[in-house]
Amino acid sequence: MFTVEVSDHIMIAHSFQGEVFGPAQALHGATFAVSAAFVAEQLDANGIVVDIGRAFEVLKEILAPINYRNLDDLPQFNHVNTTTEYLTKYVFDRLAEAVRTDRLGRDGHEITAIRVTIAESPSARAWYEAHLW
Amino acid sequence: MFTVEVSDHIMIAHSFQGEVFGPAQALHGATFAVSAAFVAEQLDANGIVVDIGRAFEVLKEILAPINYRNLDDLPQFNHVNTTTEYLTKYVFDRLAEAVRTDRLGRDGHEITAIRVTIAESPSARAWYEAHLW
Amino acid sequence: MFTVEVSDHIMIAHSFQGEVFGPAQALHGATFAVSAAFVAEQLDANGIVVDIGRAFEVLKEILAPINYRNLDDLPQFNHVNTTTEYLTKYVFDRLAEAVRTDRLGRDGHEITAIRVTIAESPSARAWYEAHLW
Amino acid sequence: MFTVEVSDHIMIAHSFQGEVFGPAQALHGATFAVSAAFVAEQLDANGIVVDIGRAFEVLKEILAPINYRNLDDLPQFNHVNTTTEYLTKYVFDRLAEAVRTDRLGRDGHEITAIRVTIAESPSARAWYEAHLW
Amino acid sequence: MFTVEVSDHIMIAHSFQGEVFGPAQALHGATFAVSAAFVAEQLDANGIVVDIGRAFEVLKEILAPINYRNLDDLPQFNHVNTTTEYLTKYVFDRLAEAVRTDRLGRDGHEITAIRVTIAESPSARAWYEAHLW
Amino acid sequence: MFTVEVSDHIMIAHSFQGEVFGPAQALHGATFAVSAAFVAEQLDANGIVVDIGRAFEVLKEILAPINYRNLDDLPQFNHVNTTTEYLTKYVFDRLAEAVRTDRLGRDGHEITAIRVTIAESPSARAWYEAHLW
Numbered sequence: 156m157f158t159v160e161v162s163d164h165i166m167i168a169h170s171f172q173g174e175v176f177g178p179a180q181a182l183h184g185a186t187f188a189v190s191a192a193f194v195a196e197q198l199d200a201n202g203i204v205v206d207i208g209r210a211f212e213v214l215k216e217i218l219a220p221i222n223y224r225n226l227d228d229l230p231q232f233n234h235v236n237t238t239t240e241y242l243t244k245y246v247f248d249r250l251a252e253a254v255r256t257d258r259l260g261r262d263g264h265e266i267t268a269i270r271v272t273i274a275e276s277p278s279a280r281a282w283y284e285a286h287l288w
Numbered sequence: 289m290f291t292v293e294v295s296d297h298i299m300i301a302h303s304f305q306g307e308v309f310g311p312a313q314a315l316h317g318a319t320f321a322v323s324a325a326f327v328a329e330q331l332d333a334n335g336i337v338v339d340i341g342r343a344f345e346v347l348k349e350i351l352a353p354i355n356y357r358n359l360d361d362l363p364q365f366n367h368v369n370t371t372t373e374y375l376t377k378y379v380f381d382r383l384a385e386a387v388r389t390d391r392l393g394r395d396g397h398e399i400t401a402i403r404v405t406i407a408e409s410p411s412a413r414a415w416y417e418a419h420l421w
Numbered sequence: 422m423f424t425v426e427v428s429d430h431i432m433i434a435h436s437f438q439g440e441v442f443g444p445a446q447a448l449h450g451a452t453f454a455v456s457a458a459f460v461a462e463q464l465d466a467n468g469i470v471v472d473i474g475r476a477f478e479v480l481k482e483i484l485a486p487i488n489y490r491n492l493d494d495l496p497q498f499n500h501v502n503t504t505t506e507y508l509t510k511y512v513f514d515r516l517a518e519a520v521r522t523d524r525l526g527r528d529g530h531e532i533t534a535i536r537v538t539i540a541e542s543p544s545a546r547a548w549y550e551a552h553l554w
Numbered sequence: 555m556f557t558v559e560v561s562d563h564i565m566i567a568h569s570f571q572g573e574v575f576g577p578a579q580a581l582h583g584a585t586f587a588v589s590a591a592f593v594a595e596q597l598d599a600n601g602i603v604v605d606i607g608r609a610f611e612v613l614k615e616i617l618a619p620i621n622y623r624n625l626d627d628l629p630q631f632n633h634v635n636t637t638t639e640y641l642t643k644y645v646f647d648r649l650a651e652a653v654r655t656d657r658l659g660r661d662g663h664e665i666t667a668i669r670v671t672i673a674e675s676p677s678a679r680a681w682y683e684a685h686l687w
Numbered sequence: 688m689f690t691v692e693v694s695d696h697i698m699i700a701h702s703f704q705g706e707v708f709g710p711a712q713a714l715h716g717a718t719f720a721v722s723a724a725f726v727a728e729q730l731d732a733n734g735i736v737v738d739i740g741r742a743f744e745v746l747k748e749i750l751a752p753i754n755y756r757n758l759d760d761l762p763q764f765n766h767v768n769t770t771t772e773y774l775t776k777y778v779f780d781r782l783a784e785a786v787r788t789d790r791l792g793r794d795g796h797e798i799t800a801i802r803v804t805i806a807e808s809p810s811a812r813a814w815y816e817a818h819l820w
Numbered sequence: 821m822f823t824v825e826v827s828d829h830i831m832i833a834h835s836f837q838g839e840v841f842g843p844a845q846a847l848h849g850a851t852f853a854v855s856a857a858f859v860a861e862q863l864d865a866n867g868i869v870v871d872i873g874r875a876f877e878v879l880k881e882i883l884a885p886i887n888y889r890n891l892d893d894l895p896q897f898n899h900v901n902t903t904t905e906y907l908t909k910y911v912f913d914r915l916a917e918a919v920r921t922d923r924l925g926r927d928g929h930e931i932t933a934i935r936v937t938i939a940e941s942p943s944a945r946a947w948y949e950a951h952l953w
Contacts, residue, residue, distance in 0.1 A: 156682065156683055156684060157639045157642070157643070157680065157681075157682050158639075158680060158681050158682075158683075159638070159639055159678070159679075159680045160678065160679050160680070160681075161677060161678050162543075162676075162677040162678070163677070164542050164543060164544075166445075166449050166450060166451050166541070166542065167449055167450050168434035168435075168448050168449050168450035168491070169434075169450070171334075171335075172334075173334045175334050175336070175339050175341075175393060176334070177341060178488070178489040179432075179489055181489050181490060181491070182434050182490075182491040182494075183432050183433055183434050183450060183488075183489040183490060183491065184432060184433050184434035184435070184449060184450010184451055184452075184491075185432050185450055185451070185452045186450075186451050186452040186453075186541060186542050187452075188542070188543055198637075198639060198640060198643075201570075201571075201572045201574050201575070201635055201637075202570075202634065202635035202636075202637045202639070202640045203574070203635070203637050203639060204639050204680070206574050207678060208574075208576060211677075222444070222449075223444040223445055223447050223449040224447060224448075224449060225434070225447070225448040225449065225450075228448075235335065236334055236335035236336070237335075238331075238334075238335045238336050239292070240290045240291075240292055240331060240335070240336060240337050241331060241335045243290065244290070244331075260574060275432070275452060276430050276432065276452050276454070277295075277428075277430060277454055277942065277943075278294060278295040278296070278344075278430075278942075279292070279293070279294050279295070279340060280292075280293050281290065281291060281292045281293070281337070282290075282291050282293075283289065283290050283291075284289055284291075285289060295942075297941050297942060297943075299844075299848050299849060299850050299940070299941065300848055300849050301833035301834075301847050301848050301849035301890070302833075302849070304600075305600075306600045308600050308602070308605050308607075308659060309600070310607060311887070311888040312831075312888055314888050314889060314890070315833050315889075315890040315893075316831050316832055316833050316849060316887075316888040316889060316890065317831060317832050317833035317834070317848060317849010317850055317851075317890075318831050318849055318850070318851045319849075319850050319851040319852075319940060319941050320851075321941075321942055355843070355848075356843040356844055356846050356848040357846060357847075357848060358833070358846070358847040358848065358849075361847075368601065369600055369601035369602070370601075371597075371600075371601045371602050372558070373556045373557075373558055373597060373601070373602060373603050374597060374601045376556070377556070377597075408831070408851060409829050409831065409851050409853070410561075410809065410810075410827075410829060410853055411560060411561040411562070411610075411809075411829075412558070412559070412560050412561070412606060413558075413559050414556065414557060414558045414559070414603070415556075415557050415559075416555065416556050416557075417555055417557075418555060422948065422949055422950060423905045423908065423909070423946065423947075423948050424905075424946060424947050424948075424949075425904070425905055425944070425945075425946045426944070426945050426946070426947075427943060427944050428942075428943040428944070429943070437733075438733075439733040441733050441735070441738050441740075441792060442733070443740060464903075464905060464906060464909075467836075467837075467838045467840050467841070467901055467903075468900065468901035468902075468903045468905070468906045469840070469901070469903050469905060470905050470946070472840050473944060474840075474842060477943075501734065502733055502734035502735070503734075504730075504733075504734045504735050505691070506689045506690075506691055506730060506734070506735060506736050507730060507734045509689065510689070510730075526840060543676065543677075543694075544676075544693060544694040544695070544743075545691070545692065545693050545694070545739060546691075546692050547689065547690060547691045547692070547736070548689075548690050548692075549688065549689050549690075550688055550690075551688060561809075563808050563809060563810075565711075565715050565716060565717050565807070565808065566715055566716050567700035567701075567714050567715050567716035567757070568700075568716070577754070577755040578698075578755055580755050580756060580757070581700050581756075581757040581760075582698050582699055582700050582716060582754075582755040582756060582757065583698060583699050583700035583701070583715060583716010583717055583718075583757075584698050584716055584717070584718045585716075585717050585718040585719075585807060585808050586718075587808070587809055621710070621715075622710040622711055622713050622715040623713060623714075623715060624700070624713070624714040624715065624716075627714075674698070674718060675696050675698065675718050675720070676694075676696060676720055677696075703866075704866075705866045707866050707868070707871050707873075707925060708866070709873060767867065768866055768867035768868070769867075770863075770866075770867045770868050771824070772822050772823075772824055772863060772867070772868060772869050773863060773867045775822065776822070776863075809827075810826060810827040810828070810876075811824070811825065811826050811827070811872060812824075812825050813822065813823060813824045813825070813869070814822075814823050814825075815821065815822050815823075816821055816823075817821060
């Protein structure tokens with residue numbers, strides 16, 4: 156099983172609803188280091204899992220609408236706690252759509268799974284992984 | 289599958305029995321960077337895997353009795369080589385107990401697996417992972 | 422010249438005034454990894470630059486009032502762009518005051534300089550350094 | 555499931571065939587940080603997955619013939635794109651052979667899987683993992 | 688003294704002349720993680736050392752002509768060993784020119800010094816620093 | 821001013837005398853990541869600060885007698901607290917001797933300064949730097 160992973164980062168503001176969050180209920184923010192990993196059983200004829208250049212581009216396109224934003228103001232996050240783990244799934248869903256519509260430069264059916272990792276600080280991170288088909 | 293991981297570190301002394309360890313048979317020590325990862329199929333109503341604050345606290349509580357200690361002197365490690373991989377399981381077992389007794393701020397049955405990673409140096413680390421139920 | 426450096430991090434929201442900031446004029450946020458370095462010509466009788474435990478505590482005390490906050494709302498940052506470089510000086514000033522009032526567990530006159538480094542992302546950081554006396 | 559991972563690095567030149575590679579079609583190079591992870595269900599009588607000293611040696615032996623080389627000139631890579639993901643499998647195959655011939659200081663049948671990770675830059679890496687038996 | 692540092696990376700091939708280089712006399716390559724640090728006595732009216740966006744752009748422009756190249760083929764490196772330390776000065780000189788011609792979004796005279804750091808591997812790096820005026 | 825830095829690590833046990841050390845008065849240990857930086861005004865005829873291969877060897881030779889040891893048992897550390905900052909100077913002194921006796925592959929007078937950095941954990945490190953002549 157081959158995997159290729161590319162990384163980027165965003166800088167966002169947000170707040171959380173729920174006592175469990177303690178001081179993080181207040182409006183605060185985070186630098187999220189986001190990594191997108193694509194899994195394939197076999198390399199393609201070029202010897203790659205996906206076109207790494209496109210992988211960087213697609214990840215950047217998915218992150219652009221939420222970068223330098225207050226996530227509390229965005230309609231797609233209405234009534235949602237935009238926790239690190241929630242956002243791993245948010246990015247996963249958009250990467251999965253990109254794979255299924257062949258935007259990674261390879262027949263999407265050959266990408267079997269995706270894992271999205273988001274580090275929120277030097278001591279905490281989250282990831283979401285699932286098969287695509 | 290969602291995972292949240294928190295990290296801490298300890299500074300311990302120990303020695304190993306067995307020729308395979310070469311110079312590490314002598315009393316020496318290590319800074320162990322310890323990461324605890326908790327896995328769940330679904331996020332809870334707050335949008336989290338576990339209460340990350342409690343995860344940090346529970347990890348710190350588990351590490352406290354062995355931090356700043358010579359592991360050779362501790363009764364729980366009697367006649368045991370406290371290798372990095374052995375310690376990943378030692379921390380795993382205590383985290384698993386914490387999850388099963390609902391100390392992570394969520395019904396323990398919703399946490400499906402744990403992975404404990406310990407880095408002993410810039411070039412070597414070990415991890416133990418297993419399902420909980 | 423001896424230096425000891427300790428690190429912590431904060432998660433804040435803020436916005437910037439000025440076209441130069443482009444998309445960062447909007448309310449966004451950051452995880453700031455903050456390192457405080459203390460410089461001395463000589464070690465003290467214990468063989469240390471400063472009590473590292475106190476160094477961690479003092480840094481945490483200085484960061485606490487701005488951690489998990491929207492810096493735009495804090496009176497001490499009124500009409501100020503709380504850029505990464507601005508904040509290095511903000512933390513420096515408070516550490517310098519702590520050193521001058523002997524809160525680091527050593528006669529402050531023996532600490533000759535401080536450097537504060539703040540990493541805002543994997544690819545950008547800033548630092549401020551100056552002599553104390 | 556226990557895993558132990560050791561790391562080393564190599565510095566190589568190579569070029570790629572195929573439009574998908576864009577500017578990387580030209581002769582260029584990379585520092586590859588290579589990590590080899592060995593998986594076992596149980597620790598051995600010494601409390602280890604494998605002899606970590608041998609793991610470092612075996613990894614170094616496998617990397618030596620390709621370190622400080624132009625991979626385009628090596629016969630084993632004739633008509634092959636030596637992409638990061640391709641090389642993870644190349645290293646995996648040689649580590650698998652070492653395990654199967656008991657060169658890691660333990661009955662090879664007790665090592666169930668290997669994962670090889672290669673980081674090519676601060677923002678891109680690849681890995682290959684598979685069971686051995 | 689304030690400093691802001693931005694980072695990027697390049698992937699190059701090259702070889703060295705001289706017995707001191709041992710196996711690195713052969714054509715090989717490197718991923719160079721390049722950091723550019725700009726020093727100023729005072730922040731400007733916006734509260735910054737330099738426009739960080741321009742700093743990223745200028746660094747990328749300087750690195751573009753040598754990225755994905757065999758440095759042995761480039762006329763500017765004729766009869767030169769393009770060691771890591773040599774390249775720190777090469778990048779420094781071009782950044783200094785950019786500062787002196789006010790391309791960093793601030794009067795160049797207010798930037799007092801530059802430091803360029805290049806990491807060639809997890810265990811080796813070099814830097815060059817000098818005053819500008 | 822050019823600097824080249826190489827890194828290695830050691831794993832040691834030790835204890836400290838003095839109330840200021842709190843729990844670190846007990847026998848414990850550390851992984852010390854040690855970096856040695858050599859400074860020169862000019863590159864030599866090969867385009868280097870020092871022979872990086874010799875720099876790695878000399879650093880390793882200096883660290884060997886204290887690696888995998890309990891520092892409390894070593895005569896050179898009798899009645900001394902082997903703090904991280906103390907050890908930076910210990911390594912510095914031995915590197916300075918190596919430079920002065922031309923063991924770095926260059927006339928020692930051309931190396932103007934050395935800086936030794938030791939990281940003891942992800943959140944604490946120390947360094948010592950001084951001119952050589």
